[in-house]
Amino acid sequence: MSTPGYGQVFAALRDGCPEQWQAYTRHAFVEGLGDGSLPRASFMHYLIQDYVFLVHFSRAWSLGVIKAETREEMQVCAATVNALINHEMALHVRTCAGLGIDEAALFATKEEVANLAYTRYVMDAGLQGDFIDLIAVLAPCCFGYGEIGLRLAGVAVADTPYADWIVTYAGDEYQDVMASVGEMFDAAVFRRLGPEFRTSPRWQRLQGRFTTATELEVGFWDMGLDGR
Amino acid sequence: MSTPGYGQVFAALRDGCPEQWQAYTRHAFVEGLGDGSLPRASFMHYLIQDYVFLVHFSRAWSLGVIKAETREEMQVCAATVNALINHEMALHVRTCAGLGIDEAALFATKEEVANLAYTRYVMDAGLQGDFIDLIAVLAPCCFGYGEIGLRLAGVAVADTPYADWIVTYAGDEYQDVMASVGEMFDAAVFRRLGPEFRTSPRWQRLQGRFTTATELEVGFWDMGLDGR
Amino acid sequence: MSTPGYGQVFAALRDGCPEQWQAYTRHAFVEGLGDGSLPRASFMHYLIQDYVFLVHFSRAWSLGVIKAETREEMQVCAATVNALINHEMALHVRTCAGLGIDEAALFATKEEVANLAYTRYVMDAGLQGDFIDLIAVLAPCCFGYGEIGLRLAGVAVADTPYADWIVTYAGDEYQDVMASVGEMFDAAVFRRLGPEFRTSPRWQRLQGRFTTATELEVGFWDMGLDGR
Amino acid sequence: MSTPGYGQVFAALRDGCPEQWQAYTRHAFVEGLGDGSLPRASFMHYLIQDYVFLVHFSRAWSLGVIKAETREEMQVCAATVNALINHEMALHVRTCAGLGIDEAALFATKEEVANLAYTRYVMDAGLQGDFIDLIAVLAPCCFGYGEIGLRLAGVAVADTPYADWIVTYAGDEYQDVMASVGEMFDAAVFRRLGPEFRTSPRWQRLQGRFTTATELEVGFWDMGLDGR
Numbered sequence: 001m002s003t004p005g006y007g008q009v010f011a012a013l014r015d016g017c018p019e020q021w022q023a024y025t026r027h028a029f030v031e032g033l034g035d036g037s038l039p040r041a042s043f044m045h046y047l048i049q050d051y052v053f054l055v056h057f058s059r060a061w062s063l064g065v066i067k068a069e070t071r072e073e074m075q076v077c078a079a080t081v082n083a084l085i086n087h088e089m090a091l092h093v094r095t096c097a098g099l100g101i102d103e104a105a106l107f108a109t110k111e112e113v114a115n116l117a118y119t120r121y122v123m124d125a126g127l128q129g130d131f132i133d134l135i136a137v138l139a140p141c142c143f144g145y146g147e148i149g150l151r152l153a154g155v156a157v158a159d160t161p162y163a164d165w166i167v168t169y170a171g172d173e174y175q176d177v178m179a180s181v182g183e184m185f186d187a188a189v190f191r192r193l194g195p196e197f198r199t200s201p202r203w204q205r206l207q208g209r210f211t212t213a214t215e216l217e218v219g220f221w222d223m224g225l226d227g228r
Numbered sequence: 229m230s231t232p233g234y235g236q237v238f239a240a241l242r243d244g245c246p247e248q249w250q251a252y253t254r255h256a257f258v259e260g261l262g263d264g265s266l267p268r269a270s271f272m273h274y275l276i277q278d279y280v281f282l283v284h285f286s287r288a289w290s291l292g293v294i295k296a297e298t299r300e301e302m303q304v305c306a307a308t309v310n311a312l313i314n315h316e317m318a319l320h321v322r323t324c325a326g327l328g329i330d331e332a333a334l335f336a337t338k339e340e341v342a343n344l345a346y347t348r349y350v351m352d353a354g355l356q357g358d359f360i361d362l363i364a365v366l367a368p369c370c371f372g373y374g375e376i377g378l379r380l381a382g383v384a385v386a387d388t389p390y391a392d393w394i395v396t397y398a399g400d401e402y403q404d405v406m407a408s409v410g411e412m413f414d415a416a417v418f419r420r421l422g423p424e425f426r427t428s429p430r431w432q433r434l435q436g437r438f439t440t441a442t443e444l445e446v447g448f449w450d451m452g453l454d455g456r
Numbered sequence: 457m458s459t460p461g462y463g464q465v466f467a468a469l470r471d472g473c474p475e476q477w478q479a480y481t482r483h484a485f486v487e488g489l490g491d492g493s494l495p496r497a498s499f500m501h502y503l504i505q506d507y508v509f510l511v512h513f514s515r516a517w518s519l520g521v522i523k524a525e526t527r528e529e530m531q532v533c534a535a536t537v538n539a540l541i542n543h544e545m546a547l548h549v550r551t552c553a554g555l556g557i558d559e560a561a562l563f564a565t566k567e568e569v570a571n572l573a574y575t576r577y578v579m580d581a582g583l584q585g586d587f588i589d590l591i592a593v594l595a596p597c598c599f600g601y602g603e604i605g606l607r608l609a610g611v612a613v614a615d616t617p618y619a620d621w622i623v624t625y626a627g628d629e630y631q632d633v634m635a636s637v638g639e640m641f642d643a644a645v646f647r648r649l650g651p652e653f654r655t656s657p658r659w660q661r662l663q664g665r666f667t668t669a670t671e672l673e674v675g676f677w678d679m680g681l682d683g684r
Numbered sequence: 685m686s687t688p689g690y691g692q693v694f695a696a697l698r699d700g701c702p703e704q705w706q707a708y709t710r711h712a713f714v715e716g717l718g719d720g721s722l723p724r725a726s727f728m729h730y731l732i733q734d735y736v737f738l739v740h741f742s743r744a745w746s747l748g749v750i751k752a753e754t755r756e757e758m759q760v761c762a763a764t765v766n767a768l769i770n771h772e773m774a775l776h777v778r779t780c781a782g783l784g785i786d787e788a789a790l791f792a793t794k795e796e797v798a799n800l801a802y803t804r805y806v807m808d809a810g811l812q813g814d815f816i817d818l819i820a821v822l823a824p825c826c827f828g829y830g831e832i833g834l835r836l837a838g839v840a841v842a843d844t845p846y847a848d849w850i851v852t853y854a855g856d857e858y859q860d861v862m863a864s865v866g867e868m869f870d871a872a873v874f875r876r877l878g879p880e881f882r883t884s885p886r887w888q889r890l891q892g893r894f895t896t897a898t899e900l901e902v903g904f905w906d907m908g909l910d911g912r
Contacts, residue, residue, distance in 0.1 A: 358584075
């Protein structure tokens with residue numbers, strides 16, 4: 001499988017933290033989704049926390065609309081907020097409903113620290129920095145799930161009970177949104193740092209933010225496994 | 229024509245500044261839209277500035293998603309951002325395109341002070357206060373245009389060149405969004421101040437914010453007329 | 457020793473989560489400060505993380521200046537920022553300097569998740585809510601350290617190596633700032649919720665925020681102990 | 685008189701809008717301060733509005749503490765908040781007290797649109813961009829008053845009734861703070877854009893922000909004169 005294309009800025013950031021990226025995208029939780037060995041309790045624990053994660057992740061993408069400086073940046077951010085609230089969260093609501101957990105209960109879920117830490121870090125990165133500081137910390141979740149979904153779609157066992165999850169992130173709808181986010185991220189970085197963005201004095205800090213967010217993703221999977 | 233219903237909180241705030249509300253909703257600019265006497269140059273000047281206004285107004289509604297505390301509040305704010313960016317601004321783009329002004333030019337328009345003052349006041353009210361502080365300053369534009377549109381739809385001369393503008397705000401699509409915003413605003417205020425919201429220690433300040441935003445609307449129409 | 461007086465709003469919030477408050481203010485880490493049994497490595501691990509905590513805590517108090525609505529609120533917040541940056545952090549710098557760790561190294565310390573989670577939660581509570589939502593999450597650290605400092609000053613063994621820490625928080629300078637913060641918090645809550653603040657529809661949510669911040673304090677001490 | 689030195693970034697921005705800078709720093713209001721011809725009513729109108737301006741300007745500098753990424757940036761911003769609230773505003777309070785206007789009345793002053801537009805534009809520039817986007821819009825007021833004060837100190841008539849104003853801004857205390865702000869601004873821009881900052885893709889937008897803020901300064905003086 002070739003690496004999916006979410007743009008060159010993302011590729012550079014990912015290549016800047018290979019160990020963390022591996023720990024995130026090849027986490028035992030992820031492998032368990034693909035081979036079906038992930039305990040159901042872990043998955044449900046993760047899914048419920050992930051619903052609350054998406055609530056705050058939507059807030060962070062809304063901060064993107066506020067920080068955008070071009071029409072394209074605004075439109076992509078607004079569309080992503082919409083996709084999150086009206087599409088991606090539907091998987092969670094649907095799956096949980098099948099287990100008797102309604103959306104009001106999901107919304108009121110007490111966040112675990114690993115969850116809270118991640119989304120609030122993202123919000124604050126956006127408050128502290130500019131548009132690309134924000135997108136750099138939104139990127140690991142967005143593109144990482146895209147990569148994981150695509151990879152698992154190719155290697156998952158036929159009867160994994162987590163096919164619905166895999167299809168959500170491997171599917172065209174999610175992949176198309178991510179392709180447009182990747183394109184927008186490239187344009188946003190070129191616009192602010194120029195085409196030689198890797199040599200910008202800001203690059204190291206952007207990499208630091210991306211790496212931290214990736215580490216927080218690892219913590220999120222760990223939290224899922226702990227829910228066994 | 230009966231007063232349209234956008235909820236009891238809005239009604240109370242509007243009744244708290246009758247002179248300013250009259251100055252806004254019965255402004256010479258508005259009357260000129262209805263009887264067709266508004267100079268075309270004034271209208272175009274207004275419309276171009278209003279496009280930029282909507283850019284920042286969308287940013288302010290996005291701040292609403294960030295400040296929301298319930299699922300309903302989030303959903304209404306996200307839907308409004310979407311309606312603004314993908315529907316209301318289309319009127320401006322369409323009308324301006326007919327005159328050879330493309331959207332990139334609209335987006336790059338230099339804001340007049342009356343315009344800038346209004347939207348930045350709204351953003352800052354949201355940053356300083358909580359969700360209802362923000363909605364209180366978003367309300368005059370939202371509901372005022374709804375009231376103006378409905379009234380003009382009933383009294384406008386048949387051949388006003390501004391029928392397209394009137395239909396946009398009198399139409400079901402805009403009115404339905406405003407009805408849901410009004411319902412959400414009521415619920416948001418009850419949730420924070422209780423059903424006796426008028427006796428809350430915060431009421432006077434909320435009224436002050438609403439009144440200031442209404443005065444800034446008057447300044448916006450003045451700016452439109454000055455563009456003759 | 458009588459409970460120190462930081463105002464009635466704080467007292468009500470503290471009484472609303474007795475178990476969490478106990479877990480925080482009587483934590484093994486705290487007891488170890490008083491009886492001198494805390495391993496030096498734990499203390500240093502804590503102190504270095506706490507320096508970074510204070511960097512972000514200062515940012516959160518600066519958000520208080522932005523969200524303040526009265527002159528008194530602004531002045532107390534500005535004075536607290538100043539006290540944090542120019543006084544409280546000096547303890548950390550002084551102690552670490554004695555161990556060959558300079559302030560630039562402190563500033564660049566990698567935050568642990570328990571640390572990052574806490575300060576970013578505080579920042580976001582301030583962004584999402586109003587002034588009292590912010591003060592409610594700043595309160596556990598401010599007043600809790602005041603309580604702990606005063607209590608330990610009365611019960612600590614004479615030769616605890618942590619006397620400097622205890623004196624910092626038990627001392628008049630810190631206590632006086634906290635007394636003024638407590639007074640300001642009472643006034644801020646009365647101003648927004650009225651004197652019967654406990655019956656406000658917002659009370660439960662404010663309590664929830666305070667409780668979460670208190671739990672994050674427990675996590676911070678846990679992190680300190682883990683650093684052994 | 686030689687141009688005072690507030691750093692090379694400021695010098696570049698000022699040179700990027702010579703007409704607006706001239707309109708601001710050589711405004712009729714300014715000349716009237718120097719030759720004593722400014723009507724007292726204009727001055728008082730200005731001074732009262734300027735008090736409210738400083739309230740919000742302090743909020744904007746507090747946003748600087750939030751957006752800072754180095755210890756030096758934090759310290760300069762925190763010190764400036766302190767200088768504004770505890771020093772510069774004292775001139776206003778003292779002068780107004782002599783006329784029977786107390787500080788509570790000052791704080792409650794209704795802002796004129798030219799005033800509100802300026803400070804809220806500054807706040808929002810900080811929310812939308814990063815640290816240097818914020819400093820770029822704080823700069824015209826800070827450094828412009830420094831330049832005006834120094835120039836007037838050299839050319840003002842001996843008996844101008846506005847000597848107290850001139851001394852405030854020409855004095856060492858104000859000039860020293862501005863020198864440190866200028867140094868910090870240079871370092872902040874080098875850190876993010878590199879030493880060849882003028883060729884950064886962001887430069888034009890930073891210049892645009894600085895120019896807009898300078899234009900809003902002109903509007904502020906106009907407002908003062910209108911108060912005759």
